[in-house]
Amino acid sequence: METIDLRSDTVTHPTSAMREAMANAAVGDDVYGEDPLVNQLEQDAADMFGMEAGLFVSSGTQGNLVSVMTHCQRGEEAIIGDVSHIFKYEQGGIAALGGIMPHTVPVQPDGTLALEDIEHAIRQENIHFPYTRLIAVENTQGTLGGIPISPDYMHEVTDFAHDHDLKLHVDGARIFNAATHFGVPVAEMVRGADSVTFCLSKGLCAPIGSIIVGSKAFIDAARRNRKILGGGMRQAGILAAAGLLALHDMTKRLQEDHDNAHYLAESLSEVPGISVMSQATNFVFLWLEEDAKLSPSEFAAAMQDQNIIISPYPGSERKFRCVLHYWITRDKIDTVKSAMEAVLS
Numbered sequence: 632m633e634t635i636d637l638r639s640d641t642v643t644h645p646t647s648a649m650r651e652a653m654a655n656a657a658v659g660d661d662v663y664g665e666d667p668l669v670n671q672l673e674q675d676a677a678d679m680f681g682m683e684a685g686l687f688v689s690s691g692t693q694g695n696l697v698s699v700m701t702h703c704q705r706g707e708e709a710i711i712g713d714v715s716h717i718f719k720y721e722q723g724g725i726a727a728l729g730g731i732m733p734h735t736v737p738v739q740p741d742g743t744l745a746l747e748d749i750e751h752a753i754r755q756e757n758i759h760f761p762y763t764r765l766i767a768v769e770n771t772q773g774t775l776g777g778i779p780i781s782p783d784y785m786h787e788v789t790d791f792a793h794d795h796d797l798k799l800h801v802d803g804a805r806i807f808n809a810a811t812h813f814g815v816p817v818a819e820m821v822r823g824a825d826s827v828t829f830c831l832s833k834g835l836c837a838p839i840g841s842i843i844v845g846s847k848a849f850i851d852a853a854r855r856n857r858k859i860l861g862g863g864m865r866q867a868g869i870l871a872a873a874g875l876l877a878l879h880d881m882t883k884r885l886q887e888d889h890d891n892a893h894y895l896a897e898s899l900s901e902v903p904g905i906s907v908m909s910q911a912t913n914f915v916f917l918w919l920e921e922d923a924k925l926s927p928s929e930f931a932a933a934m935q936d937q938n939i940i941i942s943p944y945p946g947s948e949r950k951f952r953c954v955l956h957y958w959i960t961r962d963k964i965d966t967v968k969s970a971m972e973a974v975l976s
């Protein structure tokens with residue numbers, strides 16, 4: 632029986648078209664700039680985002696670290712959300728490896744950073760203070776539930792950054808989900824931003840890899856930082872072959888995941904003992920009610936017995952996150968619903 636893994640869209644496996652493209656990939660040494668598919672992937676991504684250049688990196692974490700390190704020198708400050716991925720889930724890498732101070736401001740319930748809060752966080756010229764260099768925003772906002780941030784806000788925060796002589800980085804791990812939600816091209820979502828990182832390896836199904844896009848000068852500097860972090864890869868065209876299909880094909884089908892997330896939320900709202908807390912883009916948050924028949928760990932174990940993997944969200948044992956993706960089809964959602972009804976009734 633096939634496993635239904637709802638924990639994340641990072642669990643997606645490459646499609647058969649990807650495996651075939653990988654097997655047949657022409658390759659070269661990318662540190663010498665000679666891997667044809669890596670070069671193509673970087674340029675195609677840049678074109679799609681309306682930027683000059685792109686850089687293939689091993690992960691979203693590496694993409695954010697390289698980007699922040701490229702914008703900020705040691706001892707300088709980056710303004711980021713207090714529940715952003717960069718702050719919560721990257722081991723403090725910008726501080727540990729980049730010597731960069733995170734200055735957090737609260738992420739609002741709609742996933743944005745209030746411009747007023749950012750304004751208060753920007754340092755004035757004073758011998759005691761570090762220099763503020765960067766604002767980083769996340770789209771979609773992950774921890775709060777895959778919340779898509781509107782193009783209007785994105786343009787507003789970008790202009791705000793530039794008016795204050797700061798750079799704007801977008802942690803766009805799932806920016807294509809946001810673009811799909813608003814029905815606008817990614818180039819429009821991030822217009823004017825100084826850098827964007829996005830993941831090929833989540834809902835886009837590639838096995839490995841993220842991309843940074845920005846100006847040619849920024850990407851040249853980022854390429855040096857990727858190298859010092861051990862991210863110079865050789866025949867990476869094997870991965871870029873899958874990445875090209877992720878970029879060109881898989882970005883076009885994300886509405887299906889959003890529709891399925893909506894369908895899952897509707898289906899599960901009928902299950903006794905479960906309430907649906909939120910649904911946005913491809914994320915659904917569930918709450919296992921206090922009077923449910925099973926405890927949270929018993930519930931997860933009972934679902935596992937049905938070959939369904941669902942795990943409590945860090946920080947709250949009754950809160951469960953379901954993430955929809957290419958491999959979770961409608962019939963599997965029906966299976967999940969029946970299994971939950973069976974274990975909870």
Ligand SMILES: *Cc1c(COP(=O)(O)O)cnc(C)c1O
Binds near residue numbers: 690695771773802
């Ligand atoms: C997944 C994710 C990352 C990091 O990507 P990895 O490839 O897992 O390192 C960064 N930011 C956000 C918002 C993410 O969801």
